[in-house]
Amino acid sequence: MTTSAPDRALTRAQLTDDLQAVAVTPQDPFYRDHAPTFFRGGAPAIILQARHAEHVRSAVLLAAKHPDLPFSIRSGGHGVSGRSTNHGGIVLDLAAMNDIALPDPGTGVVRVEPGAQWLDVARALQPHGLGISSGDYGGVGVGGLATAGGAGWLVREHGLTIDRVRAVEMVLADGSSVRADAITLPDLFWAVRGAGSNFGVVTAFEIAASPVSAVGYAQFVLAADDAAQLLVDWGTALESAPRQVTSSLILGPTPPGQPVVAQVNTVVHSEQPEEIRELLAPFASAGQLVQQSAQVVPYSHVIDNVYPGPHRGVGEPHARAAVVRHITPDLARGFAELLANGEAHYFQIRALGGAVADVPAEATAYAHRDANFLPGALGRSRDGMNREWDRLRPNFDGLYPSFETDDRPDRLAEAFPPATLARLRGLKRSYDPHNVFRDNFNIDPAGVDESEHTS
C-alpha cells in the first residue's frame, strides 16, 4: 500500500552484491522512469530490477529482513488494487523477466515470465494460430493479471486467464523456489489462481493457449439517453449470445449540450463476415446506433492499444468494482444515477459468464463463477465513490479485486466467500506467516474469519 516514507531509509550499501547490480535508487539517472506505475506516483528507496529467480529470492529475503518497509511486487505496473510502487520501501520490478517460450506443439502450453505484456504474448502466439484470453489492454503485465483472474476478450469462450494456467514457478516468503500445479503443492496452486499476490512471487507461468483465429471486432456508439434501459438491453443481448461473443459497455458523464452516448465494443471469435454480422446484430440494436465500425482483425489487434514509454503515474485511482449475475432494472438505474450525479467519470461493464461458470467455485481462489458481468467505475474522490458504491452494494454478488482500490476490511469478504477466505487465511499462515506479501488485497495471517469465531 502507498504510505508516507518510513524514517529509516534503506540504502544501496545494505544490499547483497547481486542486488546492488540490479538496484535503482533515487540518486540514479532514470529513477524517475521506474518509480511510478501506470496510475501511481511513488518514491521507493530501492527498485530491484530482477533478471532471474535468484534475484527474486534475494529481494524477498531482503524484504523479509525489513518488515517495517513497504514491499511492492511489480510485473507490468498496471495494478489498480495492487500497489506496485510505494514511498520509502522496496519495489521488486520483474519487467526484465519477460521471456515468452515457444508453445508446446502437442499441448499448446506456453511458459511465460511475469514481466511480459499481454500484447507481446498475443503477438508471439499468433503465428502458431494460438491465443490466451487476458484482458482488454495489451500493456497489462502477465504477473498481476494471471495471479488474480483475467477477464479478457475471449473470456466467455475460454474462461478466465487463471483457468488456463497449468503450473507456476514461485519464490515463497522464506526464499525457497517451488513449482506448483494440480499434483505438486495443489493447495498453493489453488490459492495462486485468484489470490496469488498474497503467497509469493510468480517467476513463470505455464499457460495452455487455445486455437484462436482472426476475430470480428466491432465498436458501436449507441444513444444512451435512457442509460438504464440500454444497460438492461445490452445485458440481455450478452446473456443470450453464444460463448464466442464477448462485449463491454462504457459510459461517461456527458458534457453540457452533447448527446448522451455509450461505447459498446464487441469481439466475435469468427472469421466469417456473415456470422459476425448476425452475432453483432443484437448489440447494434440495443439502442439507437450513432456510429459503427466492424473489422475482421488478428486477435492481437484488439489489445494493441498500449501507451508508449515509461509509466508516468496518471493519478491515484478511486476505482470500485463488483460482479453481478444479471443486470436488473434496479441495478441499471443505480449505475445511471452514478453517472448522472457526476461522481464517476468512467464506467465500464465487462463480460464474464460462459466458460467461467464451467469451473466449480471451489476449484480456484476466484470463486464467483456464476457472475455474468464485471462492472467497475473510476470516480472523483474516495469518499464520494465509497458513498455511491455502498448505495449500490445490495445489488452486487461479489467483487473482482483487480479493479478495486477501496481497502476497507469488508472488501476482502466480498472478494472471497467465507469458505474460500478461511482456506486462504489458513494457507497464508503456513506459506507467509510474517505477511511479507501484502501489497494487494492482503489476507493478514493474524486476521480472524467468521468460521473461527463460531467454531
Ligand SMILES: Cc1cc2nc3c(=O)[nH]c(=O)nc-3n(C[C@H](O)[C@H](O)[C@H](O)COP(=O)(O)OP(=O)(O)OC[C@H]3O[C@@H](n4cnc5c(N)ncnc54)[C@H](O)[C@@H]3O)c2cc1C
Ligand atoms: C488500463 C487497464 C486495463 C485493464 N484491463 C483489464 C481487463 O480487461 N481484464 C482484467 O482482468 N484486468 C484488467 N486490468 C486489471 C489488471 O489485470 C490488474 O491491475 C493487474 O494487477 C495488472 O497487472 P500488472 O502486472 O500490469 O500490474 P502490477 O502493477 O505490476 O502488479 C499489480 C499487483 O499484482 C501483484 N503481482 C504482480 N506481479 C506478480 C507476480 N509475478 N507474482 C505475484 N504477484 C504479482 C502484486 O500484488 C502487484 O501489486 C486492467 C488494468 C488497467 C490499468
